[in-house]
Amino acid sequence: MGLFLLNLPLQKSAKVRYTERVAKGGIWMEEKDFLQEIKEIEMIKEALGLLEWDAQTGMPEAASDFRGEVSGYLAGQAFSRSIGPKIKEAITTLKPENLSEVGQEVLTFVKEEYDLNKAIPADRYEAFMKETSKAHTAWAKARASQNFDDFKGSLSAIISYLKEFIPLWQKDEATAYDVLLNQYEPGMTVEKLDAIFGEVKDGIMALRARLAEGTAPQTDFLSRKVTKAQQKRFAETVVKELGYDFERGRLDDTIHPFMLDLNRNDARITTRWNEHDFSMAIFGIMHEAGHGMYEQNIDPKYDHTPLSTGTSMGIHESQSLFNEIIIGSNQAFWRKQYPFFQECTEGTFDDIDFDTFYRGLKQTRASLIRIEADSLTYPLHIIIRYELEKEIFNGDVTVEELPTRWNDKYEEYLGIRPENDLEGILQDVHWSGGSFGYFPSYALGYMYAAQLLHAMEETVDVDAVLASQDYSPIKNWLTEHIHRYGASKKPNWLIQEATGEALNPQYLLDYLKKVYYTAYQIND
């Protein structure tokens, strides 16, 4: 996942290439004035980004009230500037034909966001941000006590804020939850998602039934002890080879892993470690590195503008999942890396041959924790969250009912039930940050990633590249078709241009079938 602080889009400011003057009641607003205002807002948000990164990687908890005040204040500043008189003047008086190309793109983007942001009074937004800061602390406390009661007050407050904001944001969206979905994935609706998720759910259910007839992989070796240092050596080397630039990023420990980009030269990834489940950190780091690579490779012409970031949560997730799952499940990739993995783990897997190792990675089994889920059941975790969020905003479920509803759905879809809230509803950080409507992006990203692989294979022999010493053709293809555009293009445009067609969930189902039939030794 990529964690973003604000529902507001990031704001940055482009290099000025042309200066055009437009008159308005005697006041001249120039492109450079507009871009300077955008840049200043962006700089406040860069500071906010660091405050957030720090809060999640090691700030003393005792400082959370101070931090909440600072973040709330600066977020309020950024927000009020984003709907302030300078931006208003720019979007009402600047004419696209008088602007540089980047200037035009920024203006288009800012106009869209202005309407969204203008809806919320600055003091209400600031209060909401303060609430999310407190909620993060409450969430961490509830995790420690394994008791949802320690979090529900904060969660209720956050939901109330969003219910207050939704009517203010709403344009032509059909339902309240559509409004939130749109903020993460433009153009996405409950109607579309109900259909797509229905198809995906049915497909995965059918596939799981079929795999029950296959030969389950050996997996006991997956819990062998691999030290943090051993895991770190392997994971850092691999993501460096994949193209994550540590000279323009860093890796830190956290409770709930995220990537946070301060700018394209500072895209930070985080992880957590389990010495008896190496796959968690290794695939987690590959995942976050995919987010980071997206940010690191945006065209520098978008520096200091709101376009210098990923275009949507779904597209962002397509990049992280491309690393984590598309590459991380590839047989050729592992055939090449396994000797290095054995070297890093210093003999721990000497008795495990490659096929056994590879098939073991692709075991599928119902699990309670989303970020530990395998790549087949993962979409079911997302569908559960989607359904609950839909009930919160379009239905009448209460906060008190959520833990039970959560547990009931896990039992229904996955056949297992959480024994406490920590392995249930308290597992994700998202709601504490007010990020509702975000989860579906993970599944959309997965579908995008499978579709991008299909398109990439028309010009790149992906298996051959992954068997080689040079992975750059893959990164270059993604930079060419996705990364470089930043937020200047919409998800639909990018997918259409990159793959020649609109989103089609069948590619994901085909992909899953191929990978899992191999792992479970099923011949179709």
Place this chain on the structure above:
Amino acid sequence: MGLFLLNLPLQKSAKVRYTERVAKGGIWMEEKDFLQEIKEIEMIKEALGLLEWDAQTGMPEAASDFRGEVSGYLAGQAFSRSIGPKIKEAITTLKPENLSEVGQEVLTFVKEEYDLNKAIPADRYEAFMKETSKAHTAWAKARASQNFDDFKGSLSAIISYLKEFIPLWQKDEATAYDVLLNQYEPGMTVEKLDAIFGEVKDGIMALRARLAEGTAPQTDFLSRKVTKAQQKRFAETVVKELGYDFERGRLDDTIHPFMLDLNRNDARITTRWNEHDFSMAIFGIMHEAGHGMYEQNIDPKYDHTPLSTGTSMGIHESQSLFNEIIIGSNQAFWRKQYPFFQECTEGTFDDIDFDTFYRGLKQTRASLIRIEADSLTYPLHIIIRYELEKEIFNGDVTVEELPTRWNDKYEEYLGIRPENDLEGILQDVHWSGGSFGYFPSYALGYMYAAQLLHAMEETVDVDAVLASQDYSPIKNWLTEHIHRYGASKKPNWLIQEATGEALNPQYLLDYLKKVYYTAYQIND
């Protein structure tokens, strides 16, 4: 040392206890409006603090241009607010008799700073801040190349800015350098320092000559390998016992150690490690923890005001040196801690008896690196820097001449000469941040610390406390007499109240004589 970002004092805002209205041309300025403005400036500075901490503990170097822009912008915002219309109105219209006690103290403080800050145009101050950010990168680069040439351009630029600012700051100070000294230690002058440093220098020279007749301690064991983990266990335990609260702070790695307080619940310390010189990190961490304890124990009534920080660099340094040297050189302290040190170091020092160990810590020998200097020669390092800074601002030395002048003085006072700029003029971070006039505070702090010990011993049996399991009487005395006041009192007032007399360098010389005569087995 405590690293502070700005020559500007920190700004924070007190809890409002009373609300008084004063009329001015029809506009009502209330205490709460004043304190809110102060609080907002303080919050911007808290964000700036984190940006700086991050830049020095792990930010990717490639991001330094982006970071410089963000820090420069926010520093400019904080600065222009601190001399803005709201503060101006407050200091011209609010009457002390209508304010709460904290409100009065804050107003007094802000009035003094306003005059100082008003002098500098906001755009010039912002440009200066950007320059310091670039200079930090240049300094790090010069350290890598061991070549002052990579830093001198940035250093020249910083000196030029300060020479531009000094006449704007100057009131009744007799010399340009007095102006800078005053910003770190109110009331300090070249005239006073020439006299005090003369006395200290003569005293230390005489003492060094006398020690040459004594028995030098055995020291070969000091370079035995002690792993970072072993050092960390010992140092973290000790500073926790001394009273540094890790629940309201943290310890990180850096190139040049510092303490940075974001607020009293987040006072961060940093260190660097040398596995063949355990004393560097152990005493370094005790030092920074002393700074941190000062910040952590300021009265909460000063939260969010500029009074919630140490009152001067000299007083701050007295607290760090109290930990590092006064306690860190105490025989009773080490007699109690040595068994634990032996435990942490897992047998490495089994053959070293306590007296040998203790005397070894107090070896004195000329050295090139200030932060590695022993507690006898340390003031000479400061005096060298003081003399150079005085020449830069009151004399006519050029930047090109500085490395040679630096080396010459080391040869003259300490009898040794740096072989390259890294072990010479490039060793300290201070000048890259524009902190001239800061170094003398280290020696002032040392003198204050010795004088505070003398006063403390009237009511606390310091040796007995350090031999016990409970060090709290020492921390409590320091909190009672120093910490709690924050910046609400001046150094002179604090020293007078705490010790019953003004600064007297003789306490330091007496103290040094006692410690080193023991170490060198000299009977007076």
